[in-house]
Amino acid sequence: MSDLEPKPEHKFAFGLWTIGHSGRDPFGEATRPPIDSLDFIRGLAEIGAWGVSFHDDDLMTFGAPEKQRREELDRFKKGLEETGIVCSMATTNLFWHPMFKDGAFTSNDRNVRRLAIQKTLRNLDVAAELGAPTYVFWGGREGVESAASKEPADALSRYKEALDFLCGYVKDKGYNIRFAIEPKPNEPRGDTFLPTIGHAMSFINQLEHSEMVGLNPEVAHETMAGLSFYQGVAQAIWQDKLFHIDLNDQKIGRYDQDFRFGSEGIKDDFFLVRLLESTGYSGPKHFDCRPYRNELGAGIWEFARGCMRTYLVLAEKAREFDNDPRVKEAQAFAGVTELAVPTVGSYSREASDRLLAEQFDPEQLAQRSYGNEALDQLVIDRILGV
Numbered sequence: 001m002s003d004l005e006p007k008p009e010h011k012f013a014f015g016l017w018t019i020g021h022s023g024r025d026p027f028g029e030a031t032r033p034p035i036d037s038l039d040f041i042r043g044l045a046e047i048g049a050w051g052v053s054f055h056d057d058d059l060m061t062f063g064a065p066e067k068q069r070r071e072e073l074d075r076f077k078k079g080l081e082e083t084g085i086v087c088s089m090a091t092t093n094l095f096w097h098p099m100f101k102d103g104a105f106t107s108n109d110r111n112v113r114r115l116a117i118q119k120t121l122r123n124l125d126v127a128a129e130l131g132a133p134t135y136v137f138w139g140g141r142e143g144v145e146s147a148a149s150k151e152p153a154d155a156l157s158r159y160k161e162a163l164d165f166l167c168g169y170v171k172d173k174g175y176n177i178r179f180a181i182e183p184k185p186n187e188p189r190g191d192t193f194l195p196t197i198g199h200a201m202s203f204i205n206q207l208e209h210s211e212m213v214g215l216n217p218e219v220a221h222e223t224m225a226g227l228s229f230y231q232g233v234a235q236a237i238w239q240d241k242l243f244h245i246d247l248n249d250q251k252i253g254r255y256d257q258d259f260r261f262g263s264e265g266i267k268d269d270f271f272l273v274r275l276l277e278s279t280g281y282s283g284p285k286h287f288d289c290r291p292y293r294n295e296l297g298a299g300i301w302e303f304a305r306g307c308m309r310t311y312l313v314l315a316e317k318a319r320e321f322d323n324d325p326r327v328k329e330a331q332a333f334a335g336v337t338e339l340a341v342p343t344v345g346s347y348s349r350e351a352s353d354r355l356l357a358e359q360f361d362p363e364q365l366a367q368r369s370y371g372n373e374a375l376d377q378l379v380i381d382r383i384l385g386v
């Protein structure tokens with residue numbers, strides 16, 4: 001194994017709410033004390049991380065006087081300057097306060113909607129001040145329990161209106177910020193608008209400034225819905241929409257578990273890391289997960305180290321896999337590279353005439369075997385290290 005020490009060049013990032021998660025859940029109180037933002041950033045630098053992300057309310061006390069909020073922000077900035085940790089992403093908390101119980105950009109209450117946009121405008125200024133290049137939109141409360149409570153078309157129109165307005169603000173202010181939508185199928189709402197990568201990507205096409213809006217997909221969220229995160233991310237990359245990524249882990253079909261990256265779906269994670277490494281994804285590898293609730297003290301930092309270590313192990317395994325001559329042979333047998341060859345090219349009358357005149361032998365085509373069992377066993381052997 002080569003060097004498994006995380007370094008800034010790997011661009012590993014954590015949110016303040018991740019390693020710093022209090023352990024509170026719907027059934028129990030906090031199990032851990034809060035971590036001061038300066039200590040948090042120093043801790044990140046010590047373990048070899050590169051970036052930090054935040055919600056407005058993680059950093060500056062909601063509703064506190066401006067003077068206090070400024071002090072809290074300056075303390076965070078001091079940490080960045082002292083350690084060289086980068087502020088890699090910012091986002092708005094539009095889900096915690098009870099006023100957001102019916103939604104934020106899609107609340108039926110117009111004043112809640114206006115306040116949600118105002119709260120975001122204010123935090124965009126902070127994001128710009130800290131140099132965060134990506135601003136995430138996770139619509140935690142944008143959804144319904146009762147389908148009778150909102151017209152979906154109105155909700156989507158209000159969602160679009162909010163994002164169009166916020167894009168306008170970023171452009172007007174000349175900020176160097178792009179937006180990334182984070183889909184999730186449900187939780188905390190019964191049904192969430194923009195539930196999957198696919199829904200979010202097609203929604204983006206409807207936006208006024210669609211070029212500045214991409215995705216922040218999360219492993220746990222697609223997995224909750226029983227979808228392949230790997231295939232979703234691959235399509236997002238193909239459409240140039242992977243602006244950011246939330247890495248964690250999850251058992252299929254459960255509530256949002258936000259487990260340590262690589263702790264559950266090792267095979268899926270192997271292919272995900274291979275995809276990110278081989279397609280030259282250059283954004284942050286952002287871990288949006290939290291330590292087990294029964295973890296305390298040093299164990300919290302072990303959790304963070306584990307996320308990065310497993311990523312680096314899988315990156316190494318992926319390189320070994322791709323350099324293995326047996327894999328190359330099995331891939332050739334399966335026709336993996338054949339799929340990269342255009343099928344008919346662009347349309348012309350001549351090309352269609354040629355194709356229509358061609359003779360195929362369906363029986364012979366059906367005789368081909370693709371050797372996928374042997375190929376997949378090589379994946380398993382490589383991951384298990386035999």
Ligand code: GLT
Nearest residue numbers: 017091136138182218246288
């Ligand atoms: C919240 C959620 C995450 C989002 C964060 C951004 S907050 O913890 O579960 O998936 O990425 O708002």
Ligand code: MN
Nearest residue numbers: 218220256258
């Ligand atoms: Mn999650």
Ligand code: MN
Nearest residue numbers: 182218246288
């Ligand atoms: Mn997330």
